[in-house]
Amino acid sequence: MSTKIVYSGGIGINIDGKWVLLDPIKMPSFKPDIIIVSHAHRDHYNIRVLNAFPNVPLILSNETYSLIARSNKLRSEDIIKTEESYMEVNSISLEFFDANHILGSRQILINGEIVYTGDICLEKRIIFKPPEILKAEILIIEATYGNPLYIFPERKILYRQLLKKVIKDYFDRGKAVVYARSPGVAQELIKLFSKLRVSIYAHRTVYAHTQIYTENGCEITQYKIIDSSSEEGIYIYPIWMGKNDIGNGIFVTGWAAVEKDERFIPLSSHSGLNMLLAYVNTSNPQKIYTVYGYARNFSAILKQQGYDAESLW
Numbered sequence: 001m002s003t004k005i006v007y008s009g010g011i012g013i014n015i016d017g018k019w020v021l022l023d024p025i026k027m028p029s030f031k032p033d034i035i036i037v038s039h040a041h042r043d044h045y046n047i048r049v050l051n052a053f054p055n056v057p058l059i060l061s062n063e064t065y066s067l068i069a070r071s072n073k074l075r076s077e078d079i080i081k082t083e084e085s086y087m088e089v090n091s092i093s094l095e096f097f098d099a100n101h102i103l104g105s106r107q108i109l110i111n112g113e114i115v116y117t118g119d120i121c122l123e124k125r126i127i128f129k130p131p132e133i134l135k136a137e138i139l140i141i142e143a144t145y146g147n148p149l150y151i152f153p154e155r156k157i158l159y160r161q162l163l164k165k166v167i168k169d170y171f172d173r174g175k176a177v178v179y180a181r182s183p184g185v186a187q188e189l190i191k192l193f194s195k196l197r198v199s200i201y202a203h204r205t206v207y208a209h210t211q212i213y214t215e216n217g218c219e220i221t222q223y224k225i226i227d228s229s230s231e232e233g234i235y236i237y238p239i240w241m242g243k244n245d246i247g248n249g250i251f252v253t254g255w256a257a258v259e260k261d262e263r264f265i266p267l268s269s270h271s272g273l274n275m276l277l278a279y280v281n282t283s284n285p286q287k288i289y290t291v292y293g294y295a296r297n298f299s300a301i302l303k304q305q306g307y308d309a310e311s312l313w
């Protein structure tokens with residue numbers, strides 16, 4: 001099997017002349033034979049590219065399809081929603097595994113030896129199960145936090161810190177305002193806060209995403225949409241809405257690891273550097289490609305440890 005891996009609009013894997021295109025955000029320089037979207041975050045798909053190749057199979061999980069189709073007009077031809085974990089398309093074998101990042105996020109094993117992690121969270125969370133670490137010959141791994149600045153405290157410690165902050169704001173002001181990425185950490189937080197037995201109000205986007213979670217079997221209850229009748233409670237907004245609320249809101253994101261302010265909590269749906277290294281060590285690949293975020297830092301760290309690593313990013 002001859003294999004070539006490049007970054008062109010998305011991750012391109014050429015296997016014996018056929019191109020697999022993963023998570024395209026721009027038009028690739030080649031014509032793909034298969035397109036796969038690992039999950040429904042906007043930095044992992046571009047609707048124009050997905051619709052530009054109508055006869056090329058587009059593969060995504062059912063849940064990813066629901067999240068993307070909520071706000072986009074996705075083509076209807078040649079879409080394969082992966083209810084099953086194994087399939088063969090254009091003589092290429094594909095196996096899908098949970099990634100514990102957001103609803104529907106998957107890792108992909110191609111021809112039994114190439115693994116693409118997509119965005120991945122190795123930790124145990126209150127939502128979803130920890131993912132399997134896949135053995136790979138060639139590993140393509142995300143590196144959003146592939147930097148020593150981003151080694152996160154244990155999740156149960158972060159849960160405790162966050163709950164303490166939220167309870168304090170609620171009792172002091174009658175309202176706690178929390179900003180987190182949606183879909184993703186926002187839904188994890190709704191589930192976490194539901195233990196507190198106070199009203200939970202979600203911004204309409206967070207609310208719509210949470211509904212898709214519950215429709216797909218994720219047990220999240222007790223949340224309402226924010227409207228004019230909303231009263232005392234915990235309010236959850238998408239993280240991008242928080243920039244004018246610093247000093248008041250509570251910000252929950254991995255990027256918070258470098259902030260000194262205690263209103264920033266580094267709880268992430270990605271893995272920190274130590275977890276990324278744990279993945280690589282267990283997977284034990286011959287060749288590693290890093291992608292996204294701190295891809296260059298992470299590949300340098302891997303090289304120091306004796307791995308054959310290079311950044312695609």
Ligand SMILES: [Zn+2]
Pocket residue numbers: 039041044101119
């Ligand atoms: Zn993501």
